Amino acid sequence: MLDLGELGLDEGAHLLIKRALARDRTVTVTGTSPTLAIDLPAWCRTRGHALERRPDGYAITAGPDRWRGAERAGGDAPVAHPPARWGLAARGALVEAGAPELDLPLAVWADEAARLYAQAAAAQWDPATAIPWDAPASHPDEVEDAVVQIMTYLIENETAALLVPVRFLGKLHPQFREVMQLLAIQAADEARHIEVFTRRARLRRRELGLSTASGQASLATLFDEREFAVAAMLLAVLGEGSFLSLLWFVRDHAPDACTREVARLAAQDEARHVAFGLAHLAHQLAADPPLRGRLAAAIERRHAALAHTAGLNEEVFDALVVLAAGGWQPSAVRRGHAAVVALSREMDDGRRLRLGRLGFSPGDAARLSSLHTRNFM
Amino acid sequence: MTAIVLGAVAYDAKVVPIWEGFKAHFESHGLAFDFVLYSNYERQVAAQLRGELDLAWNSPLAWIQTQRAAPDRARAIAMRDTDRDLTSVVLVRAGSGPGSGAVQTAADLRAVGVGAADSPQATLIPLLALADAGARVEVVHHDVLVGKHGDHVGGERDAVVALLAGMVDAACVLDANRLAFARDGLFAPGELRVLLQTAPYDHCNVTALTDTPAIARFRELLLAMSYDDPVVRPLLDMEGLTRWLPGRTSGYALLERAVDARPR
Numbered sequence: 001m002l003d004l005g006e007l008g009l010d011e012g013a014h015l016l017i018k019r020a021l022a023r024d025r026t027v028t029v030t031g032t033s034p035t036l037a038i039d040l041p042a043w044c045r046t047r048g049h050a051l052e053r054r055p056d057g058y059a060i061t062a063g064p065d066r067w068r069g070a071e072r073a074g075g076d077a078p079v080a081h082p083p084a085r086w087g088l089a090a091r092g093a094l095v096e097a098g099a100p101e102l103d104l105p106l107a108v109w110a111d112e113a114a115r116l117y118a119q120a121a122a123a124q125w126d127p128a129t130a131i132p133w134d135a136p137a138s139h140p141d142e143v144e145d146a147v148v149q150i151m152t153y154l155i156e157n158e159t160a161a162l163l164v165p166v167r168f169l170g171k172l173h174p175q176f177r178e179v180m181q182l183l184a185i186q187a188a189d190e191a192r193h194i195e196v197f198t199r200r201a202r203l204r205r206r207e208l209g210l211s212t213a214s215g216q217a218s219l220a221t222l223f224d225e226r227e228f229a230v231a232a233m234l235l236a237v238l239g240e241g242s243f244l245s246l247l248w249f250v251r252d253h254a255p256d257a258c259t260r261e262v263a264r265l266a267a268q269d270e271a272r273h274v275a276f277g278l279a280h281l282a283h284q285l286a287a288d289p290p291l292r293g294r295l296a297a298a299i300e301r302r303h304a305a306l307a308h309t310a311g312l313n314e315e316v317f318d319a320l321v322v323l324a325a326g327g328w329q330p331s332a333v334r335r336g337h338a339a340v341v342a343l344s345r346e347m348d349d350g351r352r353l354r355l356g357r358l359g360f361s362p363g364d365a366a367r368l369s370s371l372h373t374r375n376f377m
Numbered sequence: 378m379t380a381i382v383l384g385a386v387a388y389d390a391k392v393v394p395i396w397e398g399f400k401a402h403f404e405s406h407g408l409a410f411d412f413v414l415y416s417n418y419e420r421q422v423a424a425q426l427r428g429e430l431d432l433a434w435n436s437p438l439a440w441i442q443t444q445r446a447a448p449d450r451a452r453a454i455a456m457r458d459t460d461r462d463l464t465s466v467v468l469v470r471a472g473s474g475p476g477s478g479a480v481q482t483a484a485d486l487r488a489v490g491v492g493a494a495d496s497p498q499a500t501l502i503p504l505l506a507l508a509d510a511g512a513r514v515e516v517v518h519h520d521v522l523v524g525k526h527g528d529h530v531g532g533e534r535d536a537v538v539a540l541l542a543g544m545v546d547a548a549c550v551l552d553a554n555r556l557a558f559a560r561d562g563l564f565a566p567g568e569l570r571v572l573l574q575t576a577p578y579d580h581c582n583v584t585a586l587t588d589t590p591a592i593a594r595f596r597e598l599l600l601a602m603s604y605d606d607p608v609v610r611p612l613l614d615m616e617g618l619t620r621w622l623p624g625r626t627s628g629y630a631l632l633e634r635a636v637d638a639r640p641r
Contacts, residue, residue, distance in 0.1 A: 008566060009556055010555070010556055010559035010560070010566050034570065034571070035555075035571055038464065038466060038552050038555070038571060038574055039555075039556055041462070041552070042463075042464070042551075042552035042553040042555075042556055043553070043556060045458070045459050045461075045462070045463070045553065046459060046553050046617070047619070048458060048459075048604065048619025048620065063604075063619050064604035064605060064619045064620070065605075066610065069605065069607060096607070097607030097610075098608060098611060
C-alpha cells in the first residue's frame with residue numbers, strides 16, 4: 001500500500017510509485033491529489049503498467065521492464081576484452097541492452113595508470129605564472145639563436161608526442177578509464193609544452209628556427225605504427241626517454257632562468273609519460289611475451305626506414321654545442337662539444353637501462369639502443 | 378515477393394527511423410515490407426481507398442474517414458497499448474475557481490483554446506464534451522501542422538500557453554500531455570486545474586481494407602514484438618508503446634459523435 005498524500009503526479013509522485021514497483025510487482029496506491037484519478041491512468045498507460053480501480057485504491061501492476069537483459073560493464077578492475085555493446089558506459093555501470101555498438105576496439109592497461117593520472121592532475125602548472133618570463137638575460141645573440149633553434153626542434157617533437165597517442169586515444173575502449181584519462185592529460189601536458197617552447201622561442205626573436213627534412217622523416221615514422229604497444233615503445237620508452245635527457249641538458253646549460261624553468265617543468269611531465277610507457281609495456285609483455293620480438297622488429301624497421309636520411313640533426317646538435325659552450329671561444333666550444341657527446345652517451349645509457357627493465361638482454365638492449373634514431377625522438 | 382506497403386503520416390522527423398526500423402524487423406522475419414510517408418492523413422486515406430496501400434497507420438479521425446468510405450472492408454487490425462482508453466481534459470486557471478467570480482462550470486467559459494482543427498484529442502472530443510456540459514464557447518484554434526490530426530503536440534502546448542497568458546479561459550489537452558507539460562515546467566503545480574475530463578476513447582490503429590496472408594503475417598509479427606527484445610525496444614519507445622494489441626473499434630463512438638457534431 002502506497003499513500004501519496006497530497007502529492008500529485010505533476011509534482012513527482014511517480015518517483016514514489018516507481019520505487020514501490022521496484023520492490024513489488026503490484027502496488028496499491030492511494031492519495032488525495034485532486035487530479036490523481038486523471039493522472040494515474042494516463043501515467044500507467046504511457047509506461048505500460050496495468051491499472052485497476054479497487055475499493056481500497058488503485059492497483060498498479062508493473063509493465064515490461066527495460067532493464068531486463070541489462071549487464072554490468074565490468075567492475076572495479078577493467079575487463080580484458082570489453083564488448084562494443086557497452087559503448088560509452090562508465091566501467092561498472094548497468095548497461096541497458098540494445099545500446100548502439102561503438103567501435104572503440106583498443107585495449108590498453110597498466111596498473112600504474114591511476115596513480116600516474118593522479119600525479120599528473122596534481123602536477124599541472126600554469127604557463128603564465130610558473131615561468132619567469134621577465135627574468136633578466138645577458139647571454140650573447142648567438143646563444144639566443146641556439147635557444148630558438150632548440151625550442152623549434154622541441155615544438156616539432158612535442159607535436160608528434162601529442163598527436164601520436166591521441167590517435168590511439170580516439171579508439172580506446174572507455175573500460176580503460178584511467179588510461180584514457182592519463183593519455184588525455186598527457187596530451188594537455190604536450191599542449192602546454194608546445195605553448196611554453198613557442199613563447200620562449202619568440203621571447204627575443206620574431207622568427208622560429210629550422211625544421212629539417214631528416215628530423216621530420218624520423219617523427220613521421222611514429223605515425224605508421226598501428227599497435228599501441230609498439231608506438232609506446234618508440235615514442236615513450238625510446239623517444240621521450242631520450243627527450244628527457246635532452247630537457248635536463250637544456251635545463252643545466254640554460255643561459256637564463258626562463259629557459260631553465262621551461263625545460264625543468266617540461267621534463268617533470270615527460271618523466272611521467274616515460275613511466276607510463278614502461279608500465280604499459282611491462283604489463284603487456286607479461287601477458288604477451290612474443291610482443292618483445294615485435295618491439296625489436298619495429299625498432300629495426302624504423303632504423304631501416306631512416307637509413308637513407310641524413311641521420312643526425314646537425315642544426316640541433318650544433319645549437320646544443322653553442323648552448324653548452326655559452327660563447328665562441330675555442331675552449332668554450334670544446335667544452336660544449338664534449339657536453340653534447342656526453343649527452344648522446346647518456347641517452348644511450350638511458351635507453352639500454354629501460355630496455356633492460358623490459359627484459360631485453362644487455363646485448364639486445366645495446367644493439368636496439370644503437371639503432372634508435374639519431375634525431376633523439 | 379511483392380512487398381506489403383504501409384502508409385504513415387510524417388508528423389515528425391522520427392517517423393523515418395521508426396518505420397525504417399520496423400521495415401528491418403519485418404524483413405529479418407522474412408516479410409517483404411515497405412512504407413510510404415504522407416504529409417497529411419487525408420491524402421493517406423485517399424491512397425488506401427484507391428488500393429495503393431495494403432495498410433495505413435491511421436489517426437482515429439483517419440480511421441473514421443476510411444471506415445465511412447469503405448464500411449464493409451475497413452478493419453482495425455492492431456493498435457498500441459497506449460491507444461486505448463485515452464481521455465482529454467479541459468484546463469482552467471486555478472484562480473478561476475469557486476468564489477473567484479470567474480469560471481466555475483463549463484457554462485461560464487467564453488473563449489476556449491484548442492489544438493489543431495483536426496485534432497481528435499485536443500479539439501473534436503473535448504469540444505463535444507463541453508457542448509454536452511452546456512457550454513457555448515468561442516473556439517480559438519492553435520493550428521500546428523493541420524492534416525496531422527493533432528499528432529504534433531505543438532497545438533496543445535500553444536493552447537496552454539494562451540491559457541496561462543489569459544488569452545483564453547480554458548485549454549483542451551490529452552490527459553498524458555497535461556502531465557508532460559507539467560514535467561516540462563510549462564506550468565507550475567496548482568497553477569491550472571482540471572475543469573472537465575472526457576469519457577475514455579481510443580486513438581490510432583493499423584487499418585486494412587483487404588485480408589491477405591501477407592497482412593495476416595504482418596499482424597502476427599507486429600503483435601509478437603516484445604519490449605524485452607533490445608533491438609525492438611527503441612522502436613517501441615519512439616512509437617510510444619510497450620506492446621501491440623489487436624485492433625478494436627469499440628472506442629471510436631465518441632469521436633464519431635464529435636465528427637457529426639462538428640460545424641461544417
